[in-house]
Amino acid sequence: MRNQQATQLLFELSRPGRRAARMPACDVPKADLGELLPEQHRAKRPLPLPELAEPDIVRHFTNLSTLNMSVDTHFYPLGSCTMKYNPKRNERLASLAGIAGLHPYQPDATVQGMLQLLYELERMLGEIAGLEAVSLQPAAGAHGELTALMVAAAYFRELGQQRTKVLVPDSAHGTNPASAAMAGFDVVTVKSTATGYVDQADLVDKLDEHVAVFMITNPSTLGMFERRIGPIAEAVHAKGGLIYLDGANMNAILGITRPGDFGADMMHYNPHKTFSGPHGGGGPGAGPIAVTAALAPYLPGPRIYRDEDGAFSLVDAGPRSIGRVRSFFGNVGVLVRAYCYILTHGPDGLRQIAENAVLNANYVLSQLKDVVDVPQGERCMHEFVASAARLKAEKGVSAMDVAKRLLDFGFHAPTVYFPLIVPEALMIEPTETESKETLDEFVAALRQVLDEQVDTLKEAPHTTMCSRPNEVQAARQPVVSWS
Ligand SMILES: Cc1ncc(COP(=O)(O)O)c(C=O)c1O
Known part of the structure; x- marks a missing residue:
């Protein structure tokens, strides 16, 4: 029974005349469809929708939902694209009417609480990163990578430097080279040693004044902390390049060390991994980025501004900004969960x-x-x-x-x-x-x-x-x- 209701399509379970609900006869004048929907867009015959009773529909979807594994039902030791448990407290807070019911076109004056939350989250993420400025707009880790690389490109353009290359270790997540290529850079692979660290000789060999960014995941996708990150960052900086820290694995170093302190100029977070946001079915996620003060003018806009009286508003990011990378403030639902998670645990937690x-x-x-x-x-x-x-x-x-x-x-x-x-x-x-x-x-x-x-x-x-x-x-x- 369970299998049948889960494996057959609703169309196959359909029986003519079955209904989940019967509507009373219409007792108001019918609208003139002609004005609402031009003739060519109207169906010529009734749509062949499945016809079922309510219990059949509910069972169909409930049974379907049990066929998959989920973090609420099973241990999920998936490396890299990790899904950790999503505390229900965060879900409850994110679905409060005052949060979930906001419309992004509301005037700033009516969304002060949300702007304050996002403003504070920017500061928290900046502090955890050890970097000065944060944008919450990117919609996923990979989108954060792309955004930060566009920021780097704008920075070098303004400096008048022809930096065309991004170096990426061979252990990197596939999104790293993909983002670099999408941002218009040539991707150069840096080898790993047999023990899994960045091959420093290979890195130094490939470093020149055309390198814009070295992207490094630390801890790496091999689950190792690159201890020589200090000298690596120094070598890249000495050639005028920037260090991008893929922060997908921040889970392992939260509150212990900060990317900004070990030489990163920019990074992204994966809140679904680090701060327990949901990430089902590829999103909707978030990939906030943090950057140094020197890169801040290029961040996407609009920015959240707090005036001297404590009022919040969205302001234009200025002419050096790369512009918007996503509509409105980003995926606010995920960001609210990250905010709750950080506040719940505090620095020691x-x-x-x-x-x-x-x-x-x-x-x-x-x-x-x-x-x-x-x-x-x-x-x-x-x-x-x-x-x-x-x-x-x-x-x-x-x-x-x-x-x-x-x-x-x-x-x-x-x-x-x-x-x-x-x-x-x-x-x-x-x-x-x-x-x-x-x-x-x-x-x-x-x-x-x-x-x-x-x-x-x-x-x-x-x-x-x-x-x-x-x-x-x-x-x-x-x-x-x-x-
Ligand atoms: C190391 C690493 N970098 C980047 C990403 C890309 O993040 P997202 O899936 O949010 O785009 C992931 C995926 O979780 C990852 O594990």
Whole structure:
């Protein structure tokens, strides 16, 4: 029953004449459609909408919602694009009528509370980053990258410098080179050493007066803190370039160290990772950026201004600004959640979040390192990258097989095949929100999976609604309509 109502389309469940609600006969004059909608835009025959009773509709959607894994139902050790638990307190506050019911076209005088919240959030994010100015406009981490690189381009344009290149380590998230290319730069890859750090010799070799920005993720996507970030930043600055810090992994260093203090000139946050905002289905997210005072004039506008009497207004960002990168103030719902999260925890709490995220990841690593290879080390920050390369060579079992089989044990699969420099990568990030019991269950499941028969793994998952969809076809030829 459950499966039928979840797997059949509403159109297939439809029965002629069934209704969820019956409307009373119309007792007001009918509107003249001619004025509202020109003839050519009107349907020629009634739309073939599904006809169902209310319980069938409710069950259909409720059952559908249970077929997927979610952070509210399952442990979700997805590295890099991490989804940590979203506290319900934040959801409740963000949906207060005075917040969710605001219209972005309201006059500033009627949205003082929201402007104050966003103004304070800018200051908080600036303080956590150790950087002077913040823009909340970008709608995702990748959008933050693009915005900051456009800011850098405007800065160098004004200086009259022809800087055409952006350097990106080979362990970087794919959005880094993509953003650099979209901002009009040539992307130059910098190698990593065998131990996973930036290959400084390769970096120095590629550094010249045409380099605008070195983009670095610290802690990196390998879950390692680049300890030589100080000398690296000095080398880039000495050539007149800027350091961009991909702050997606701020979760691991919150309240412990600040990008601005270790040489970053600009950075983005991923509030969905660091400050527990939701990120389902690719958004709506937020990717606030923080920059040095020298780059502040180029930030997107309008800016939030507080006058001497404490009144807030939106003001034009001035002629040096790159202009708007998104409508209104950004994705306010996510920003409100980040604000609540930061205020709830306070400075000491944020530091504890980072410490627990690192502790949890190291605990899982310590429980698994006798059964999986972790090429980059004994210790990690918030995540670590295991390799199933030996398993593949010895038994023909791939990282994908392991990830798929974990679904049968009720665990969302880790990120696989990223970073690209680790063969058969399995990237595991438990986050600070998980208990020791949950981590122990995950470890036990993964150890069991690694010990299973090859056939069991090759055919996994066995318990999910859909086993192994053709991912390439699903991405390239999605069928999203019913006919
Ligand atoms: C290291 C890193 N950089 C950039 C991004 C891109 O962020 P978003 O998915 O918000 O665009 C991610 C994804 O979470 C990431 O893990």
